[in-house]
Amino acid sequence: MTNAYQALKLAQEQIADLESQLLKRKLRATESPCDTKALVDGRELKAFCSNDYLGLANHPALIQALAEGAQRYGVGSGASHLISGHSRAHELLENQLASFQKQHIPNARALFFSTGYLANLTAITGLARLAPQKSTSIYSAKLNHASLIDGIRLAAAQTQANVALFDHTLLNTLNELLKTDQHPLKIIVTDGVFSMDGDLAPVKELLKLAEQYDALLLVDDAHGFGVLGKQGHGILEQENICSDRIIYIGTLGKAAGVSGAFVCAQATFIEWLIQKGRPFIYSTATPPAIAHTLSKSLQIIGGDEGSKRRTQLNKLIRIWQDEMQFSQWEKVSSCTAIQPVILGSNANALLTAKLLDDAGYWIPAIRPPTVANGSARLRITFSANHSEADVCQLIDTLKSIEQAVIQKVSHE
Ligand SMILES: Cc1ncc(COP(=O)(O)O)c(C=O)c1O
Incomplete structure (x- = not known):
């Protein structure tokens, strides 16, 4: 058994171990x-x-928008979205975000989150809970971001979902796995742009597999939103694809320059996440002033300056x-x-x-x-x-x- 004193000693030893392996990280x-x-x-x-x-x-226009947002809405949201934290600024932002993806996801609706980590946890656990226990199979690209991996781990713990990894450069293996999969609900999960390598996921081919085997396709476009596509709408715009089986995640602390994230999918999936997405439900809403600032950022991204x-x-x-x-x-x-x-x-x-x-x-x-x-x-x-x-x-x-x-x- 490990008591509190032993835990402290273990932490010291393990930190020293990280240092000796040149793996200790430092804040600057x-x-x-x-x-x-x-x-x-x-x-x-x-x-x-x-x-x-x-x-x-x-950007000066975003600094000004944040000040303006704080004047109008104050600095805190005060509660989670479903209690009283959801403001007009959040609603307007979500409408703008949905309009960015509407040519790629029929009947698109967007849901705003304080971070991409939270968006991924909510989307993956929420989707997995659509099927009974042991009825979901999740296929995860090997180089996926930690927040997707953690979302999948949490979903597997909650729903006993089956999890398999695939190499995004060798889709034959994924095809073989899907071919024999008897689980009623299948979800393919991938980064849009792989965060440590910078290469793109083959989303067109993944969508074809999703269609062939009746799976959902979740694309985390944290590093593509704002930069890919003529209008900066992200990887779905760049690859010119459209499907109601796509669940699109974009983050807003990277190219959008502020913070936060969103899930965009056909409206019924979003309604389900609002009803049952625990990380969304049980977390305080981002300050509305941030949502107000992001609306300005989206105007820049979608306009001439972007x-x-x-x-x-x-x-x-x-x-x-x-x-x-x-x-x-x-x-x-x-x-x-x-x-x-x-x-x-x-x-x-x-x-x-x-x-x-x-x-x-x-x-x-x-x-x-x-x-x-x-x-x-x-x-x-x-x-x-x-x-x-x-x-x-x-x-x-x-x-x-x-x-x-x-x-x-x-x-x-
Ligand atoms: C691919 C990917 N997804 C999600 C996230 C998490 O987003 P956030 O930083 O908004 O929590 C990151 C962040 O670094 C990321 O690189």
Whole structure:
């Protein structure tokens, strides 16, 4: 049995163990707004690590909208949505979000959440509860985000759902699994853009399988909403697909620049989540001022400014793809603002991040369990607020660091 004193000792030992494996994580507090430059530990660093892909997190119109929202609605919602926390600002935002997906999901309705983590927990557990115990089969892409994995684990614990993993680059295996599956309810769950690799899920092919085997398809487009598609509506727009079996999740703390998330699906599914989605029901509503700010952010995303920002982002991605092809570092084939450089060991990743920090850059090392063992990496991300010169300078710095790291490793 573990008593409280032993628990404390165990925590100390396990933290020391993490440190010895170079896996201990550290918090760093910034003293500046989220933008392409960050004031950290008294130094100004060039940041290539946020998910603020469109550069909206510090946008004057959104700062003004937040102030305006606070004047109109105060700073807190005071209760969960079903008690008294649901405001007109939430309702307007949900209508706007649904209209972004209406060409891709018939009879679309959207439900707003305070975080993507909560949206994923609610959607997956809520859908699994549509079928009796042991009647659901959930297929999860191996590289799915932790919040999807945790949603699936919770759904499996609550409903004894069957869970199987699939490789999103080898859909034959998924096809074989679905072919023999006798569970009445099947749900395929995938990231739209894989968060640590930057590549896209084959959503068209997944939808075909969902149709063939009568499954639902849940797409978490946290890193696609705002940036993919001509109007920034996300991966469903980019891939030009439409189906009432799609459950779409978008997050609003990344390209949208604020915070929160939404589930968009055909209206009956959303009504079900309102009735039975426990993480939604039992959590205080996000301040309405945030919803008010997000409405402004959606106007920017869907308008000319959003378009210009996406064009700039795509220009930066192309510069990176052209200039980095000569690097010996392993890269992942990604056409998005997420461009990982795989360094392998934790030691290599930490050394490279440290050399970058010395050169004035903030790009933290990403290590297990966020990525697989032996695939520690830099997760480089671009923002529309970066200039072409910013990206070229980063590439020059990386090239010189690459030589230094290769020489160091070859001497060891
Ligand atoms: C793919 C994916 N889904 C969901 C989330 C969770 O979203 P949030 O940060 O709003 O909780 C993240 C966040 O990092 C993510 O990358």
